[in-house]
Amino acid sequence: MIIDCPCCGRRPVSEFSYIGDAEAAKPDMHAPAAEWVKAVYTRTNPRGMHLEHWQHLHGCRQFLKIQRDTLTHEIFSVELVGVYASGEGE
């Protein structure tokens, strides 16, 4: 599998670390505990299109949001997320 990192170009999947479902909630700090428990422990786990986070661990170490089909492994889109998402940041 090859991932087209926005910073580094096409790199083999072994350079990346899979983080997980991008649609799993990231609750606000002071959100109630029940919301945090649900966010940490439950997943939709779709068979098909999946939005997920990866980190280019052995490269730029940036976080990517990837749209990938879990049945065919085909990757449809890759975008930078997190601190440098908008192109700004430090």
Place this chain on the structure above:
Amino acid sequence: MTDYSILSLAKNALNGQVGWAPAWRKPDPKPAYDVVIVGGGGHGLATAHYLAKHHGITNVAVLEKNLIGSGNVGRNTTLVRSNYMLDRTLPFYEHSLKLWEGLSHDLNYNVMFSSRGIINLAHSPGQLDVFRRRANSMLLNGVKAEILGTDQIAEKVPALDVSNAARFPILGGLYQARGGTARHDAVAWGFARSADRRGVDIIEQCEVTGFLKKDGRVVGVSTSRGEIRAKKTAIVVAGSSSHVLQQAGLNNLPIESHVLQAFVSEGLKPVLDVAITFGAGHLYVSQSDKGGLVFGGDLDGYNSYAQRGNLPIAEDVATMLLAMFPAFAKVRMLRSWGGVMDMSMDGQPIIDTGPVPGLYINCGWCYEGFKATPASGYTFAWTIANDAPHELNAPFTLSRFQTGYVLDEKGRGPFPGHH
């Protein structure tokens, strides 16, 4: 129906094999059953067997979307063991091991359970401490375990590099003599045949496409072969669990489906008599009765339903195998597989009533399901029959993540891909 034995084999050898009958019938589904089991893998078929045998519940159908045994029970590395650590999980696997020891007789089908022993290698003092904790936990629970020194390991596994020149020198290992391997296909077929003989209908090529509900209770399923009503509907579909439960409108299991690869080599004359796991990385290897080395390691690491993986894991697994057994460099890999693993949030399964009335759920086996097949069927049958868990599966609740009674054997945390 003919019993299997050397006598019936001989009789049929002489009469031109006319006395054999299908190992299980292939009936059309009835419109209703007392219990419908969705999932014709090892666990589903075992559940049907125990429902019939222990609880006298025989008006049962097992619905399988493909052919029975075509899922993970048909493509695993066949290791059977009960060398677990936690007091709330160990008894379950030990019960399973005991069932394994009598399974061929119980089913009248040779599942070729071979107690050849399993060794977990340790490469640092800290690791040996952890194995000692595990060994003592086993012993305090009445399960025999030993810590072997390097010499004892070398004697059992001559091909292993036990020298100090190894990249990860071996300091010792945890040994369960009763652990071993079994023939995976035989397990599925054996349970199927036994359940079928007791009246259970095994319906293949029957995919569940929806659930029938009444007053908030599940009362049956819609399938590719029509509607089937059921007083109790049990779901035991491994990697497809999220997918199937979504048909019931339930969308948030603590499960991620991942791909796990396994590999087998060409047949070799006997070279490895025990099963071994590597301690400085994730790798397990044993030799099948046909002579192939059967081995595997980590998950690929990403959600997948594709039943196939990629090269990096194959390379990593081969690298670790050769780190342990340098001589195996010449051995050739014959075939690889991939399966869909239902990875749970703590590495242990869920065997529970619910999540809604009328449903019973059995999932989250990660890649530990094969050894648990008999106990999973046994306890799931109990849970279904009694509407309450058996003592052995009582800790495997769906709600344990919310309440904080997590069962984390490996200590990896709420990251399914790490278990």
Place this chain on the structure above:
Amino acid sequence: MTSFRIDKPSGVDFEKPVNFTFDGRTYRGFAGDTVASALLANGVHLFGRSFKYHQPRGVMGAHVEEANALITIGRGAHAEPNLQATTIPVTEGMEVYSQNRWPSLKLDLLSINQLAAPLLSAGFYYKTFMGPTKRSWMLYEPFIRRAAGLGAVSTSPDDQAYEKDHRFCDVLIIGGGVTGIAAGLAAARSGLRVILVDDRNVWGGQMAGVDDDLSGQPLDQWISHSIRELRELGAELLSRTTAFGVYDGHVHGAVQRLADVSSHDGVRRPLQRFLKIVAKHSILATGAFENPMLFRNNSLPGVMLADTARHFMDRFSVACGKQIVIYTNNDSAYGAARRLAEAGLNVAALIDTRPSVSAACQSLATHIGASHLVGWQVEKAHGRHRVKAVSVCKIDDQRQKQRISSDCLAMSGGWNPVVHLASHMGMAPVYSEPMGAFIVDPDNLPSHCHVAGPVAGTLDLPSCVNGGFAAGMEVARQLGSTPPDPIEATAMHGFIGDWPMKADVETLSEKAMLDFQNDVTLGDIKLAVVEGYSATEHLKRYTTLGMGTDQGRTSNINAISLLTQLTGQQIENIRPTRFRPPFTPITLGALVGHHVGDHAQPTRLTPMHDWHAAQGAMMVPVGLWWRPRAYLKPGETLREAYIREAGNVRENVGICDVSTLGKIAVQGPDAGVFLDRVYTNNFATLPVGKARYGLMLRDDGMVLDDGTSWRLGENDYLMTTTTGGAGAVMQHLERLHNLYWPDLRVSFVSVTGQWAGMSVAGPKSRQVLGKAFSGTDFSDAALPIMGVMSIKTASGTILVARLSFSGELAYEVFCPACMGTEIWCDLLSHGADFGIQPYGTEALGALRIEKGHVAGGELDGRVSPYNLRLDGMLSKKKWFFGKPLLERDGLYDDDQYRLVGLISEDRQPLQAGAHVVFGDKASPGPSQGWVSSVTYSPSLDEEIGLALVKKRALEKDTGMYAANPVAGIHRKVRIVSHHFLDPEGHRMRL
């Protein structure tokens, strides 16, 4: 020249004889021969024994489809088992051995199994071996295991080398036969980067050596000229390379054979190269395998595929027999017959199962003078170690029979396209009615995958060449390259073939062999169907058909054909068993490449490693690192060493290499805010020049790691982590930053390798530092507890933090890694007057256990702050990551652990991994907790340990034991506070 060689030019060089041995007997072949061709040329047809029945087996196929002729090359440590004789070129002095027979190939006593054949039917082992006791299988198993497996692997290390590499191209063409070569020409002529792979030693695939005419040019000339042109156009041509798998992202796995067998001349050169080829497009041009026919004794040596007989003649000038009989159900065998006859071989008869054949076939048979029996079938082949005659009968009048002498029966059951690689991504092949075979499903191909030749449904020579060229042109078009001029190939003879297996299953012998390696017969298939194992997946697993090293290449299609007749299923609805990598077996050494020995994983060494090694320190692995465990003096045991080292720290001063601690530079205006969120305690208000111990939690509230963070400046912190937790903590910080709070202005840089770290600990540590860094004030006022200062030297900045893991007055000295050894030695020499000694991880452990500090043994990934009695570190004023999940009741259950200290009552050592119990050795009762760390305490002169014991158990006032039943040890223990020594922390406040 032996009598089985014909005088005809081919790929063999008769000027270069090669001598080799087979089972100890010397034979002569020539350069260019394979082991198979050389032995056949010498009249040898018996190559091996089948797996179950130990029946005699010979060469059946021409190349990788060969299932029988598996040999071992070399002996002892150098033995290489399970090689196919048809693919290995002979070399001078090569030692070839047959396999799976005892005592010899000719007299294999295990062939007695055949007498028990009716008992040994498919799946017989599922029906027996269950008695008389539950453990009976284990009694039978050793015999079954010994009979299993084909070759033996030596247990000596492999002395061969392997390589790994990558390749990138516009188009990867898999198959270097005429189809693939044509595709390559089209792609290369349009300027694309081309890689062409073929698993043979020569180009042209099946057509190599065939005397045909392609568009007016001799075929072999077309092949060699095309190869030359491809090279000139810059294509990379990889022969002896098997593309074994297709993976996501257009990645292909291939193994290139740089040599065919190992050399043992002491020169380390790679035997194989594993290539990962990333291609924008791929063209599958892998040709087809011929199918066997089914009849009794169809597995006898001398019975082979028709085109194989032709191939040995064309490629190696080998006559497979003097009295050849062709048995076919399709036209292609007529082409083979013609070729054989033209070469002067005696084709005695042509048996065709079809009711009628074309005029062209009839005239050909007449022309070559073979007896032509149309509408007849072979009933049985006769012979013991080689075929000597065949019995044939008329299909619709079985009374008409003949017996024909023959020493070579060349059979053709049709052609079976090699679709495997197209199926690796999960797409099942589809049955093509016109072709009568399974081909790649054209409707299910991704746009970057192309097929040509038999896998696309064409079998004749011109169509294959044209199809290949068209595929290459299509790739050029898709990549926006200028397409080349099209071609329109024609051939004189062509190559006609069709399928399917039309013989009526009712007329076939039950003993007809389907899987030649695993001995699966027609009778086995019938039995499996009767017992309900009639789906292809069940059939395969129950009978083991297709599970041998040939993976069903010559058996799957016949089995499917039989299934349609036995079950009434339509062939379109039968899905062949799934094809998976590798296409042919791949050597594990190749997958690993150079990552063997020390290169399996990197080794991490601290800057002062050489010094430790020079001292003869006992080293211990911690993950990928090596750390000094203790510096044993001559005659000392490990225990004596660590007791001395730890005692010296408490008395005088010690120095410990702590470079392996994770170090992360956390910088930015929001660094303090961020640390406040990830640590349970307060960091935002930590003054500059101060350090603090912090606890970090995982998403579920369990302890992730602990360490100290030092505030070096307003926006500048240096975080330390445990050695093992460094990578996980770094990822944790980055994940929380990027996915939860991307607006915080903070950055993280791993600086673990940048800083060497040493702990100088003991009552005299201040004096040592004062002497080593004269001019710097280390007084309590200048550097109070938890203070951080920096010392600028000519070589770099040194950080000194007054932190104590040991509980003594102590300092952590961090310097740039390049200065590590210098500073270390400096401190040692300045500390000599104060009795300084280096101490290792064992002593480090003893010291921290005396203080009750938690470390790796306690942090097992399952403990919360409550378990570790660190709940005091949970800020009540601020939020921290993991806090919400700490609210779950289960974490405070009476069965939850609490950290305690243990003292061994009888002053005998405790062991980590023991469990804490109430009962005595005979009946200990259930576990009440476990011992996480142990040491002899020099300060207390006691054997102590840390343990996590259930809250419920601690509330009882009865005695407890540390039970270590795996070692047969049971010790009475006293539960105390885990802060054994100086709980108020006076000593570090000196």
